[in-house]
Amino acid sequence: MQKIIDPWGSGLVEDYVKLIKDFGLEEFDKSLFPEPNRLMRRHVVFSGRDLGIISMCIKEKKPYYVLSGIMPSAERLHFGNKMVIEQVKYFQDHNAKTYVLVADLEAASTRGITLEEAQKRAKEFHIPAWIALGLNPKKTIFYFQSQNKDVMHLAYKFAKKITLNEFRAIYGQADPSRIFAALTQAGDILYPQLEERMPGIIPVGVDQDPHLRLTRDIVSRSKSEKFFSPSSIYHKFTPSLNGAIKMSKSSPDSCIELPEDLTSVKKKIMRAFTGGRATLEEHRRLGAEVEKCMVFELLKQHLVEDDKELDKIYQEYKSGKMTSGEIKQLCYEKMEKFLNNFVKNIDKARKEVDKLRFVEFG
Amino acid sequence: MQKIIDPWGSGLVEDYVKLIKDFGLEEFDKSLFPEPNRLMRRHVVFSGRDLGIISMCIKEKKPYYVLSGIMPSAERLHFGNKMVIEQVKYFQDHNAKTYVLVADLEAASTRGITLEEAQKRAKEFHIPAWIALGLNPKKTIFYFQSQNKDVMHLAYKFAKKITLNEFRAIYGQADPSRIFAALTQAGDILYPQLEERMPGIIPVGVDQDPHLRLTRDIVSRSKSEKFFSPSSIYHKFTPSLNGAIKMSKSSPDSCIELPEDLTSVKKKIMRAFTGGRATLEEHRRLGAEVEKCMVFELLKQHLVEDDKELDKIYQEYKSGKMTSGEIKQLCYEKMEKFLNNFVKNIDKARKEVDKLRFVEFG
Numbered sequence: 001m002q003k004i005i006d007p008w009g010s011g012l013v014e015d016y017v018k019l020i021k022d023f024g025l026e027e028f029d030k031s032l033f034p035e036p037n038r039l040m041r042r043h044v045v046f047s048g049r050d051l052g053i054i055s056m057c058i059k060e061k062k063p064y065y066v067l068s069g070i071m072p073s074a075e076r077l078h079f080g081n082k083m084v085i086e087q088v089k090y091f092q093d094h095n096a097k098t099y100v101l102v103a104d105l106e107a108a109s110t111r112g113i114t115l116e117e118a119q120k121r122a123k124e125f126h127i128p129a130w131i132a133l134g135l136n137p138k139k140t141i142f143y144f145q146s147q148n149k150d151v152m153h154l155a156y157k158f159a160k161k162i163t164l165n166e167f168r169a170i171y172g173q174a175d176p177s178r179i180f181a182a183l184t185q186a187g188d189i190l191y192p193q194l195e196e197r198m199p200g201i202i203p204v205g206v207d208q209d210p211h212l213r214l215t216r217d218i219v220s221r222s223k224s225e226k227f228f229s230p231s232s233i234y235h236k237f238t239p240s241l242n243g244a245i246k247m248s249k250s251s252p253d254s255c256i257e258l259p260e261d262l263t264s265v266k267k268k269i270m271r272a273f274t275g276g277r278a279t280l281e282e283h284r285r286l287g288a289e290v291e292k293c294m295v296f297e298l299l300k301q302h303l304v305e306d307d308k309e310l311d312k313i314y315q316e317y318k319s320g321k322m323t324s325g326e327i328k329q330l331c332y333e334k335m336e337k338f339l340n341n342f343v344k345n346i347d348k349a350r351k352e353v354d355k356l357r358f359v360e361f362g
Numbered sequence: 363m364q365k366i367i368d369p370w371g372s373g374l375v376e377d378y379v380k381l382i383k384d385f386g387l388e389e390f391d392k393s394l395f396p397e398p399n400r401l402m403r404r405h406v407v408f409s410g411r412d413l414g415i416i417s418m419c420i421k422e423k424k425p426y427y428v429l430s431g432i433m434p435s436a437e438r439l440h441f442g443n444k445m446v447i448e449q450v451k452y453f454q455d456h457n458a459k460t461y462v463l464v465a466d467l468e469a470a471s472t473r474g475i476t477l478e479e480a481q482k483r484a485k486e487f488h489i490p491a492w493i494a495l496g497l498n499p500k501k502t503i504f505y506f507q508s509q510n511k512d513v514m515h516l517a518y519k520f521a522k523k524i525t526l527n528e529f530r531a532i533y534g535q536a537d538p539s540r541i542f543a544a545l546t547q548a549g550d551i552l553y554p555q556l557e558e559r560m561p562g563i564i565p566v567g568v569d570q571d572p573h574l575r576l577t578r579d580i581v582s583r584s585k586s587e588k589f590f591s592p593s594s595i596y597h598k599f600t601p602s603l604n605g606a607i608k609m610s611k612s613s614p615d616s617c618i619e620l621p622e623d624l625t626s627v628k629k630k631i632m633r634a635f636t637g638g639r640a641t642l643e644e645h646r647r648l649g650a651e652v653e654k655c656m657v658f659e660l661l662k663q664h665l666v667e668d669d670k671e672l673d674k675i676y677q678e679y680k681s682g683k684m685t686s687g688e689i690k691q692l693c694y695e696k697m698e699k700f701l702n703n704f705v706k707n708i709d710k711a712r713k714e715v716d717k718l719r720f721v722e723f724g
């Protein structure tokens with residue numbers, strides 16, 4: 001499983017290369033984007049679709065949008081969500097009209113909570129958390145899926161554009177609830193173009209690519225509507241602390257939640273899979289196997305902003321000068337600071353939520 | 363094809379008996395309903411589901427509802443629509459809370475007209491026509507499907523209650539657009555129960571039974587929601603003037619539209635399939651084959667309210683005293699009067715549409 005780890009973004013390891021090939025993605029080229037963010041610079045962002053037109057919009061200051069969604073049934077966020085938010089922020093900072101929807105319909109359907117409960121959780125936690133992680137609420141248009149009739153109308157209309165077999169080819173299954181959820185997402189993805197046709201970019205984990213393929217198929221079958229096909233940009237999974245490909249809540253020790261109690265965080269980091277050798281002597285002599293180290297990966301993906309600082313850590317650890325105990329301690333200190341800041345910023349953001357700009361539907 | 367004609371409601375002919383058996387319907391029993399209307403008295407209404415509970419609501423003055431829908435893409439109505447409206451009127455006159463929805467979403471999806479155009483047509487023609495045919499607008503709650511978020515939310519939620527295979531078993535196919543339309547209809551059918559759980563009846567042609575089966579399946583899988591399973595009541599098709607089972611616009615000569623130009627109506631009636639014999643002499647001697655006569659069927663189903671008057675026509679025609687020319691002339695005169703009245707009443711109703719009670723959605 002360690003194969004997929006790509007510690008310093010020097011290239012793409014096998015699994016991601018295969019994804020790119022199998023799904024006809026573009027390999028990410030950071031020169032397309034001015035002031036690339038940490039995830040772009042370090043090749044955590046590894047591919048996309050139709051990135052050229054977004055690059056052009058940024059460079060020529062043409063209108064475009066970025067859209068993402070909140071699944072409000074979750075109790076907390078995780079680092080995968082954090083990456084999406086950072087990507088949204090990048091485009092928001094580069095003049096994208098920004099949309100963030102709350103998928104309350106999907107939460108109600110798949111998680112059995114009521115629409116009201118979903119909306120309450122979004123307002124009390126998710127939206128403040130997104131703001132705490134960098135989203136500028138004053139420049140963001142928020143909406144609840146269930147309140148957006150235009151999105152529901154688009155979903156109904158798009159149902160006509162896709163056959164059951166095509167749906168199954170994309171998703172591997174075609175249960176009615178899946179069809180509703182997917183077509184509603186296609187409605188979300190194209191909704192910003194109802195007011196004005198323009199390119200848009202959807203930052204997601206690569207597991208969300210089917211929604212993009214569906215939406216792009218719908219666009220190509222609705223030529224008279226003149227929608228722009230949505231662009232997408234994909235980041236890798238945040239690897240699990242125990243070395244699995246992806247942090248997962250079903251394996252709680254593998255995963256740090258946002259927020260999470262510091263005692264528990266400390267325990268998890270101290271138990272994490274590292275690049276350390278069997279003995280200290282061996283470690284000093286051979287240096288760490290940084291490529292396998294989940295702790296370094298966390299630093300790289302999330303906790304060290306400055307490239308020079310990260311490089312220094314890499315060199316010291318690689319050379320054996322820094323021990324696994326030391327890199328864990330370093331990681332914990334940075335995580336502690338990050339989580340304390342996060343909690344403080346959520347509290348601050350919570351007070352602003354009532355002033356936010358939610359789309360009003362007539 | 364003439365087999366299905368049931369001229370005087372003395373019983374059910376073979377095809378309808380088979381329908382009842384195949385789909386587990388109840389045979390209609392007019393003693394369930396006080397003051398049965400023309401369609402009930404003459405066995406044009408031939409079956410239903412769960413009619414007992416509706417009968418009880420009427421007799422014990424318990425709350426219940428009747429619901430029907432307008433497909434606004436059609437340019438005109440036909441006699442099948444007229445039957446639905448008369449059935450809705452019967453229950454409205456017997457204390458049902460009355461809902462009439464405009465299926466603008468379905469019209470937009472399947473007929474390619476815009477939602478705005480669908481709404482405009484409903485207001486300018488369909489709703490006035492329903493009023494002209496007897497609906498009491500002051501006692502009716504109207505809504506547009508596309509404006510009713512609750513209906514769309516129910517559809518999304520119900521998608522979880524049915525598998526693809528079950529859907530296919532009911533509808534014979536399961537294309538995404540069909541799934542959206544059917545689940546939205548299930549949402550419509552149960553929508554009146556959101557405010558108060560109560561029995562409801564849906565009057566439809568028997569070809570619409572799949573929607574009822576779907577909705578009843580959904581209710582039975584949503585036990586915690588405590589919806590009442592919708593009742594339904596079915597009428598036969600209005601036979602085509604040329605003897606086919608059903609008037610159809612794809613065969614314009616078979617069908618009188620509402621409204622239609624009188625010259626054209628006259629031509630169609632004069633060319634209709636009757637029960638007349640090859641020669642006048644034979645007709646006088648053997649009498650008409652009333653069971654095969656489409657003109658008599660029109661009189662029976664739609665144009666003669668009084669049972670004694672209809673019986674007199676039946677006897678005179680059956681005995682050969684009345685010729686096919688004469689029954690056609692009689693039918694045309696009644697049709698002319700009916701259509702003139704209809705047009706006059708539509709014009710009057712049009713002026714009331716702006717005062718109607720449309721549901722307002724927040």
